[in-house]
Amino acid sequence: MEEKIFEINEENKGIRIDKFITDIMEGKSRSYIQGMIEEGYVLVNNKKVKSNYKLKLNDVIKTTIKEPVELEVKKENIPIDILYEDSDVIVVNKPKGMVVHPAPGNYEGTLVNALLYHCKDLSSINGVIRPGIVHRIDKDTTGVLVVAKNDEAHVKLSEQLKDHSMKREYYALVEGRLKKDSGTIDKPLARSKRDRLKIAITEDGKRAVTHYSVIERFKNSTLVKCVLETGRTHQIRVHMSSIGYPLVGDPLYGFKKQKFKDDGQMLHAKVLGFIHPRTGEYMEFSSELPENYKKLLENLRKDCI
Template structure:
């Protein structure tokens, strides 16, 4: 079992312990630390505290990380829509209704299962469950993502995500007519305190910035282009719902009554650009809007005639 320790400084006095730890430890969420706290793996001054404990200056925090128990992920012959591939990266056009990597209750049929069949080598930085996975898109979001074939590529791509130099452009169909031609949503995101499975705008959340531009206004919907400055979980979905224009088909953050028969939100990762980890040249990849997206737009265009 790995262990790390912190001594709380004055500037962090009054901060919730779960928020403090998620900010200090990269790639670990607040809900992850809440689980550790409940299991007694986090001590404050040698005592177990609750997740909402407010830290005091000079508190000593000990965090014990249990050894990860990774299951074997099987390779499966799943067709992959490969946009580009070389010895360092693979750029995939992910279809809607495909999970990126295995998770409890869903260990087969994911993008990772297909990648393991297609490739002999993938970056091992994210372990057995997420080999090569640098960033993710939701199960019901389609579009472009890049996978690292080796650790060097993974590290360089991760740095670009961290410093916001990676270009990520999404097309989204949202409810209602957006009045402004463009705008910026700069609101922090974190786990919804009332529903841990959802994200929400929260004061002590992580900074999240979405730039949007109107591409087309229909009778009851608006097609927008969204550029991500940050890449938080469900960022576009929560931000657009926050400004009163949830994504069409989004049953979690949108309307309960859905006009179109969709299996998920109308969100497509249209463009991805990054500096290639070996050549150091900027490269950019795009994917066409998928059939499900085009079909809805055709129906909306008929209403304008």
């Protein structure tokens, strides 16, 4: 453990503590610092504070840096559909049924296990369980995501997520025929107090914004494009369900009786665009809908004839 002490002077008073620590701690994202504050690794006058605490004159800040934990997640020779790769980033097309990163009780068969076999280095910012993972998609959601190979790339990509400049477009097949051609859902999300497996719309949740537009209507369902302005857990699934059009096949937020045998929500991360963290060049990637998704759409079109 490495400890550092800082005393606040006139120049720094009034600044939020998460911003102050991010500015002085090189190579760490603001979200990482906020996690440190929440876990008690940043103290003000020997007391825990919130990330939005504004510094006062003569405040004494103590930061404790945890020693890196030796990675125990094992490398696995699992095939990965790589769309692009260089020394800073790797862009992959995640298949249905693959978990992005290990979790207690599930340390094998994940995208991280596969990446550790394929890559020499991944960023360390998100710790031993989620190396390189800047953003993630659900187990049964398919499509494009970007992984950081070093901490500098991770910080810059995370900043794009935070300021909403990263382009993320999803194709979602929802129950029912949407009447409006387009719309915006702006509803805050947080972990459900009734069911910890679910995310719910709550007044004290974090702001979540989804823009949607109709691509194609079928007899009893609609294919929509969802553009994420924010990226909360289960955002599209909860938002579409909240307006009465849950995703087809969604086991958590969808209809109890599903018309189709396919397991898991019909959601595909179609387009991902970002500024390359080293070159500053805008890059955009897209992936084809998986075969099961395309087959279902074909059957729905036949049903409309």
